[in-house]
Amino acid sequence: MSGAPGLAAMQREFAAAVTAGDADAFVAHLAGDPGRALRRLAIYRRAIAANRCGALRAAYPVVARLVGDAFFDEAARRFTHASPPREADLNRYGAGLPAFLAGYPPAAALPWLADVARLEWAWHESLMAADASPADFAALAGVSGEAQPALRFALHPSVRLVRSAWPVLAIWEANQEGRDGTAARDEGADDILVWRDGARVRLALLGAPEAGFLEAIMAGVTLGEAADRAGQWDFAPALARLAGLGLIAGFHAGDPRPA
Amino acid sequence: MPARFAPRAPHPAKAGIGLRTAHFEALAARSPALGFLEVHSENYFADGGPAIAWLERFRRDYAVSLHGVGASLGSADPLDAAHLDRLARLCERIEPALVSEHLCWSSAGGAHLGELLPLPYTEESLRHVATRVTAIQERLGRPILVENVTAYVRFASSTVPEGEFIAELARRTGCRVLLDVNNAWVNAVNHGTDARAILRAIDPATVGEIHLAGFAATEDGLVDTHGARVAADVWALYAEAVSLLGPVPTLVEWDTDLPALEVLLDEAARADAILAGARPARRVAA
Numbered sequence: 252m253s254g255a256p257g258l259a260a261m262q263r264e265f266a267a268a269v270t271a272g273d274a275d276a277f278v279a280h281l282a283g284d285p286g287r288a289l290r291r292l293a294i295y296r297r298a299i300a301a302n303r304c305g306a307l308r309a310a311y312p313v314v315a316r317l318v319g320d321a322f323f324d325e326a327a328r329r330f331t332h333a334s335p336p337r338e339a340d341l342n343r344y345g346a347g348l349p350a351f352l353a354g355y356p357p358a359a360a361l362p363w364l365a366d367v368a369r370l371e372w373a374w375h376e377s378l379m380a381a382d383a384s385p386a387d388f389a390a391l392a393g394v395s396g397e398a399q400p401a402l403r404f405a406l407h408p409s410v411r412l413v414r415s416a417w418p419v420l421a422i423w424e425a426n427q428e429g430r431d432g433t434a435a436r437d438e439g440a441d442d443i444l445v446w447r448d449g450a451r452v453r454l455a456l457l458g459a460p461e462a463g464f465l466e467a468i469m470a471g472v473t474l475g476e477a478a479d480r481a482g483q484w485d486f487a488p489a490l491a492r493l494a495g496l497g498l499i500a501g502f503h504a505g506d507p508r509p510a
Numbered sequence: 511m512p513a514r515f516a517p518r519a520p521h522p523a524k525a526g527i528g529l530r531t532a533h534f535e536a537l538a539a540r541s542p543a544l545g546f547l548e549v550h551s552e553n554y555f556a557d558g559g560p561a562i563a564w565l566e567r568f569r570r571d572y573a574v575s576l577h578g579v580g581a582s583l584g585s586a587d588p589l590d591a592a593h594l595d596r597l598a599r600l601c602e603r604i605e606p607a608l609v610s611e612h613l614c615w616s617s618a619g620g621a622h623l624g625e626l627l628p629l630p631y632t633e634e635s636l637r638h639v640a641t642r643v644t645a646i647q648e649r650l651g652r653p654i655l656v657e658n659v660t661a662y663v664r665f666a667s668s669t670v671p672e673g674e675f676i677a678e679l680a681r682r683t684g685c686r687v688l689l690d691v692n693n694a695w696v697n698a699v700n701h702g703t704d705a706r707a708i709l710r711a712i713d714p715a716t717v718g719e720i721h722l723a724g725f726a727a728t729e730d731g732l733v734d735t736h737g738a739r740v741a742a743d744v745w746a747l748y749a750e751a752v753s754l755l756g757p758v759p760t761l762v763e764w765d766t767d768l769p770a771l772e773v774l775l776d777e778a779a780r781a782d783a784i785l786a787g788a789r790p791a792r793r794v795a796a
Binding site for chain 1: 552553555556557558559560563579580581582584585586590592593596615616617618619620621622623624625627629630632634635637638641662663664665666667668700701730731733
C-alpha cells in the first residue's frame with residue numbers, strides 16, 4: 252500500500268472529478284475562486300479525454316474513417332470509461348477496442364467493423380514488435396527426414412494472423428490515405444498475414460488452408476501435427492513463403508519451446 | 511564490450527529541440543548543429559520497429575535526452591515495475607545524456623489519465639515523491655531530473671511553495687532539476703504569483719536543463735499547449751534564469767500544431783544567443 256493515504260484519497264477524487272461524475276465537491280480541496288477552479292479542472296478533463304481518444308484514433312485510423320468523427324469519439328468515450336488505460340504508455344492502449352465494437356449496439360449495422368479493428372490492432376502491434384533475424388536455414392537441411400515432423404517454428408515477433416468472415420483487407424486498403432473508400436471486392440472471408448518488413452508493416456491475403464497451417468505453427472504445434480491438420484494440402488510452399496519473407500526466426504526439434 | 515556510442519553530454523551553451531516523427535527526414539537530411547535532441551521516453555518503448563531505429567540513428571550524431579511523461583512520480587499507486595524496466599532498457603540502448611520526469615501524478619486506482627496532474631505541496635507529498643525518485647534512481651543507476659509542471663489548479667492543503675518543494679526534493683534525493691521556464695510563467699499568470707520565486711528557491715547547482723515552450727491564452731487562463739513560439743515574457747524570464755544559473759542545456763519543446771523544422775531551429779538559435787551571452791556559471795557547487 253501507499254504510505255501516503257491523504258494523497259491516495261485526493262488522487263481518487265481528482266481522477267473521478269476529471270473523468271466522471273461532477274467536479275463540484277472536489278473544488279473544496281482547491282485554492283482560489285471555486286468557479287475558476289472548476290473551469291480549470293475542465294482543462295484537465297478535456298485534455299484527458301483528448302489524449303485517450305487520440306491514442307485510439309492513432310491505432311484505429313480506418314475504423315475512425317469508416318464511422319466518422321462523431322461516432323468514433325462517442326465510441327471511444329464509452330470504451331475509455333469502461334476500460335481506462337492500465338499503463339502509462341498510451342501507445343499500447345486500445346487492445347480491447349475490437350471486442351468492445353463487436354458488442355457495441357450502434358455498430359450493429361457494420362458487422363465487419365470489429366474485424367477491421369482487429370486488423371488495425373494487429374498492424375499496430377506488428378509495428379512495435381521486437382526485431383529479429385531470420386533463422387539459419389543451412390541448419391534445417393541437417394534435420395533428418397524422421398526428425399522433421401517433430402520440428403517447431405518460432406516466427407518473427409511482428410507476425411500476426413487475422414482471420415475474418417468479411418473482406419476486411421479490401422475494406423482496409425480502400426480506406427488508406429488517398430483512397431476514396433470504395434473497396435475493390437465486396438465479397439470474401441479474408442485471412443490476412445501481417446508482418447513487418449524493415450520499417451513497414453505489410454499485409455497479405457492467405458488461402459484458408461495456408462491460414463490454418465500458419466495458425467497451427469503460431470500456436471506452437473509440431474510440423475507433423477500442422478501437416479496432419481492440413482490434410483491433403485501441401486504445406487511446403489507455405490513454409491517456403493514464410494522463410495522467403497524472413498519470418499521464420501528459429502526452429503527446434505522435439506522441444507516445445509523453439510529457439 | 512566496446513561502448514556502442516561515444517559518451518556525449520549536451521553542449522552547455524547550445525539549445526536542443528524536441529525530436530518529432532514529422533521531422534525525422536528533414537533532420538536526417540540537414541543534420542543541423544544542436545546541443546541535443548529530446549524525446550518522450552514512452553514513444554520509444556517499443557521493442558523494435560522504425561521509431562527506435564530512427565532514434566538510434568540520430569543518437570550517432572546527437573546527445574539524447576529522455577523525457578518521461580509516464581513514471582507518475584507523485585501517484586499513490588505503486589511504481590509500475592514494467593514501465594521502469596522499459597525505461598531502463600531504453601537507457602541501456604540509447605545511453606542518454608539526461609533522463610527526466612515530471613513532478614506530478616498521472617494514475618489513480620491503476621487507471622492512467624495520460625496527463626501531468628498537480629500535487630499538493632505538503633510534507634506527505636514530499637516524503638512520497640522522494641521515496642519514489644530514490645527508487646527510480648536506484649533502478650536506473652543514475653540521477654534523474656525532475657521538472658516543475660503546469661498546474662491549472664492549486665490545493666488548499668499546500669503548505670510550501672513549489673520552488674521550495676523542488677529544492678527540498680533535490681536535497682533529499684540528489685535528483686537534479688529541469689526548470690521549465692514556460693510552466694513557471696504560466697503558473698504565475700494563472701495564479702497571480704511571482705514567476706521569479708522558483709528561480710530564487712532552487713539551488714542553481716542542481717539545475718541540469720531548462721525547457722522553453724509556447725502557450726495559448728484562453729478565457730480560463732494560459733494553457734501550456736507546446737504549440738506556439740515562446741512568448742516574449744517567457745524569453746525575458748529565461749534570460750533572467752540564464753543570468754542567474756549560467757549556461758544550462760535548453761530545450762525548445764513543440765508538441766502540437768507542429769511547424770516546419772526551421773521554426774524549431776529558429777527558436778533554438780534564439781535560445782543559443784541568450785546562452786552565449788551568459789556569464790559562465792555562478793554555480794555554487796560542482
